Amino acid sequence: MFDLTNKVIVITGGTGLLGPKHAEAVAEFGAIPVLWDLDAKKAEEMAARIAKEYGVDAVGAAVDITQEDQIEQAKEGLLQRFGKIDGLINNAANNPKVSAEGQVQGSTRLEQLGLEQWNQDMAVGITGAFLCVKHLGPTISQNPEGGSIINIASDLGLIAPDQRLYRKEGVPEEEQPVKPVTYSVVKTGLIGLTRYVATYWAEKRVRCNAICPGGVYAGQDENFVQKVTKLIPLGRMARQDEYKGLIVFLASEASSYMNGAVLSIDGGRSVW
Ligand SMILES: NC(=O)c1ccc[n+]([C@@H]2O[C@H](COP(=O)([O-])OP(=O)(O)OC[C@H]3O[C@@H](n4cnc5c(N)ncnc54)[C@H](O)[C@@H]3O)[C@@H](O)[C@H]2O)c1
Secondary structure, eight states: OOOOTTOEEEEETTTSSSHHHHHHHHHHTTOEEEEEESOHHHHHHHHHHHHHHHTSOOEEEEOOTTOHHHHHHHHHHHHHHHSOOOEEEEOOOOOOOBOTTSOBTTOOOGGGOOHHHHHHHHIIIIIHHHHHHHHHHHHHHTSTTOEEEEEEOOGGGTSOOOGGGGOOTTOOGGGOOOOOHHHHHHHHHHHHHHHHHHHHTGGGTEEEEEEEEOOBOSSOOHHHHHHHHTTOTTSSOBOTTTTHHHHHHHHSGGGTTOOSOEEEESTTGGGO
16 A cells, blocks of 8 residues: 555655655655755765665756746656656645754745745745746656645744744843744745645646644754644654654555645644
């Protein structure tokens, strides 16, 4: 049911924190993960590691998903090499993280958010996902058995960021760090893309689902971790490998009747 032998699955943002985990997850069940990210060397090295560790073929390539010609070219390369593409995981995004020092990288208050940052965040998170679907969707739909598209949204596609989590003592109100508005808009937008795509190639057996993960623990500032943990019924942030099961489920025939779903996987944060 979970078998993914020789399924060619493209993962955007493939060399970040979670991209390699998605790739490992599908590789463990026999798929050929294709890691697209900005840095060619990193992507190639990551693919080589996964190929060796899981005994599968794997591809790593520099593909900037905001550039349509790069997506088209990379797709042609995959078709020449494998003759098909079976899945797409839209995972790349500008993801403003809390550092060990408690800074929110890329934090910009709404009043100060420039059009340039807005456009850049949309370009990666929304336009990039659209372009990947535009170019890979038709190819996936040509498989007799269709395929699976997974959009990585966020718990912040379901609920608003609780800006109290990011507050810093002694910082004036108008300079308090925040999760930028673009994150909420991108993640909610991906849910719209999911519903649209779920119906678009449904007759050709292309399923599309969104997952809404909660925050992963990655050495963030202790004060932040304590505060966010209180908002999560399970009482902890996610481990880096805790989304693997859902990825395999959605990529495989185990979820053959699941289409257009928006699945929260957040320790219960969005129900509290
Ligand atoms: N880490 C979390 O706690 C968490 C929680 C919920 C949702 N998410 C979502 O999961 C996804 C992955 O998160 P992450 O923590 O691995 O983020 P990350 O920042 O570590 O990785 C994102 C990757 O996307 C790549 N990228 C950026 N612009 C690109 C472009 N134009 N073309 C191709 N690649 C590009 C980056 O180089 C980076 O490797 C994101 O969509 C994020 O919003 C993450």
